[in-house]
Amino acid sequence: MEKGWVKVFTAKELYRASLLKGVLEDEGIDVIILNKKDSIYITIGEVELYVKQSDAVRALNIIQKNEA
Numbered sequence: 001m002e003k004g005w006v007k008v009f010t011a012k013e014l015y016r017a018s019l020l021k022g023v024l025e026d027e028g029i030d031v032i033i034l035n036k037k038d039s040i041y042i043t044i045g046e047v048e049l050y051v052k053q054s055d056a057v058r059a060l061n062i063i064q065k066n067e068a
Contacts, residue, residue, distance in 0.1 A: 005032065008059045009049040017047040023066055029055045 011017045014035065021031045029051055037045035051059045 004053050005050040006053050006056045007048050008051050008056055009063055010046050012043075012046055014047050017049055020063055020066060021049060024049070024051065024059055024062060027058070027062055029059050029062075031059075 009017065009020055014037070017033055021033055024031045032050045034048045034050060035045075037047060049059075
């Protein structure tokens with residue numbers, strides 16, 4: 001991962017991360033999804049969302065509102 005990006009969310013399910021990525025992008029936040037799931041055993045691994053460090057607090061607040 002490039003310098004200046006921070007992890008703000010981790011999920012077991014790709015769909016949850018994808019939905020939150022869309023919500024964050026709608027708010028004007030650049031988001032990267034890092035899929036660490038095993039390609040054969042899809043129950044192993046996680047999906048992570050990264051945002052620029054300057055957007056981290058705002059992204060965490062948005063995620064918290066959407067996960068409640």
